[in-house]
Amino acid sequence: MTAPVRIHVASGRPYDVVIGTGLAHEIAPMLGTGVQRVAIVHQSALAAAGEAIRKELAGHGYEAHLLEVPDAEQSKTAEVAARCWSALGGWGFTRSDAVVGVGGGATTDLAGFVAATWLRGVRVVQVPTTLLGMVDAAVGGKTGINTAEGKNLVGAFHEPAGVVCDLATLHTLPAADYVSGLAEVVKCGFIADRVILDLIESDPGAARTPEGGRTLELVERSIRIKAAVVADDLTETSATGGGGIGREVLNYGHTFAHALERAEHYRWRHGAAVSVGLVYVAELARRAGRLDEHTARRHRDVLESLGLPTSYSGADWPTLLAGMRLDKKARGDLLRFVVLDGLAKPGLLEGPDADLLLAAYDSVTP
Ligand SMILES: NC(=O)c1ccc[n+]([C@@H]2O[C@H](COP(=O)([O-])OP(=O)(O)OC[C@H]3O[C@@H](n4cnc5c(N)ncnc54)[C@H](O)[C@@H]3O)[C@@H](O)[C@H]2O)c1
Numbered sequence: 001m002t003a004p005v006r007i008h009v010a011s012g013r014p015y016d017v018v019i020g021t022g023l024a025h026e027i028a029p030m031l032g033t034g035v036q037r038v039a040i041v042h043q044s045a046l047a048a049a050g051e052a053i054r055k056e057l058a059g060h061g062y063e064a065h066l067l068e069v070p071d072a073e074q075s076k077t078a079e080v081a082a083r084c085w086s087a088l089g090g091w092g093f094t095r096s097d098a099v100v101g102v103g104g105g106a107t108t109d110l111a112g113f114v115a116a117t118w119l120r121g122v123r124v125v126q127v128p129t130t131l132l133g134m135v136d137a138a139v140g141g142k143t144g145i146n147t148a149e150g151k152n153l154v155g156a157f158h159e160p161a162g163v164v165c166d167l168a169t170l171h172t173l174p175a176a177d178y179v180s181g182l183a184e185v186v187k188c189g190f191i192a193d194r195v196i197l198d199l200i201e202s203d204p205g206a207a208r209t210p211e212g213g214r215t216l217e218l219v220e221r222s223i224r225i226k227a228a229v230v231a232d233d234l235t236e237t238s239a240t241g242g243g244g245i246g247r248e249v250l251n252y253g254h255t256f257a258h259a260l261e262r263a264e265h266y267r268w269r270h271g272a273a274v275s276v277g278l279v280y281v282a283e284l285a286r287r288a289g290r291l292d293e294h295t296a297r298r299h300r301d302v303l304e305s306l307g308l309p310t311s312y313s314g315a316d317w318p319t320l321l322a323g324m325r326l327d328k329k330a331r332g333d334l335l336r337f338v339v340l341d342g343l344a345k346p347g348l349l350e351g352p353d354a355d356l357l358l359a360a361y362d363s364v365t366p
């Protein structure tokens with residue numbers, strides 16, 4: 001068995017992300033000292049994985065409780081968070097107790113939010129079971145839930161005490177969910193690591209499945225990018241503080257994506273929405289004279305080669321524009337986009353003209 005890869009996230013409260021297989025034993029040491037009770041927040045589809053972790057932790061002497069939440073985006077609501085708070089209260093969770101999040105990004109976002117808010121913050125160890133959770137959601141401490149008005153509108157920055165990525169879990173993941181995670185991997189390629197794009201383009205078929213032999217390298221490269229960004233700017237304040245683009249870079253493609261997700265009532269996978277959002281913003285940057293034609297086209301090509309969507313024909317433009325106005329990068333009436341000035345050269349585009357925004361939308365409608 002090969003040794004797991006460890007990526008250190010050198011933030012204010014440093015932690016490790018461990019990548020490998022058969023890693024349940026890594027969770028207990030990450031909980032740290034003084035923990036008595038642990039709540040394992042898992043989505044319904046991950047009941048067996050949750051139970052295996054409960055047994056493992058009980059074997060270490062913890063009072064370990066299973067806390068099942070609804071599948072996928074249905075768990076990211078105030079009602080579900082309130083149910084979790086009630087469960088923690090009922091079990092007598094104190095500040096020295098901890099949460100373990102087991103599932104896709106929706107579950108780790110919720111589990112992180114519950115941990116961030118219970119008693120104003122208890123420890124959380126994240127155990128992502130989707131590609132998207134591993135390369136993005138479980139790392140970096142962005143936690144949150146949705147509201148009727150939009151995506152991730154309530155949340156907190158609350159770093160995990162550790163992240164355990166067991167690649168074996170990916171073999172049961174539906175193909176469409178694996179591919180959805182690749183959209184965030186491609187995002188990392190465009191903002192910071194051209195090798196990711198080369199790896200995918202050299203054999204998209206291999207990149208599309210966990211059996212293709214590319215998973216470990218793509219996961220590791222994506223996490224290294226995210227780890228470096230969040231270590232520098234955990235709370236996404238660099239760009240507004242004059243210190244460069246900071247954490248906002250990780251939001252590349254998300255302005256349009258979140259508006260799409262909201263318009264579709266979260267029936268679209270996050271990664272699929274990000275895929276269209278990446279093409280949208282590449283087109284926006286090209287039309288604004290920031291991005292060259294070849295790199296803009298490359299977005300569409302690489303995403304399509306993976307089977308990801310690059311067009312959208314649901315909601316009308318005013319609905320999407322209204323959704324984009326609630327993006328967290330917006331400031332008052334000013335829309336702000338992360339764009340590229342070339343491959344791996346991210347920057348900001350502030351207040352683009354209405355006709356540019358609409359023209360970019362036209363280019364992602366079939
Ligand atoms: N906090 C962040 O920084 C961050 C980053 C990116 C995305 N996100 C959030 O992550 C969410 C998307 O995450 P996701 O793509 O993982 O979706 P998800 O959590 O909805 O999971 C996708 C599906 O996969 C199933 N599943 C999970 N693991 C499985 C496994 N091992 N085997 C079989 N089925 C499994 C789930 O039951 C679900 O139906 C969105 O809410 C998005 O906003 C957050």
Ligand SMILES: O=C(O)C(=O)C[C@@H](O)[C@H](O)[C@H](O)COP(=O)(O)O
Pocket residue numbers: 136140142151152184247248250251254328
């Ligand atoms: O970690 C970040 O920062 C990101 O922006 C990563 C995104 O992939 C992720 O979808 C995030 O949840 C979006 O953040 P939001 O602040 O726009 O809700």
Ligand SMILES: [Zn+2]
Pocket residue numbers: 136184254270274
């Ligand atoms: Zn995302």
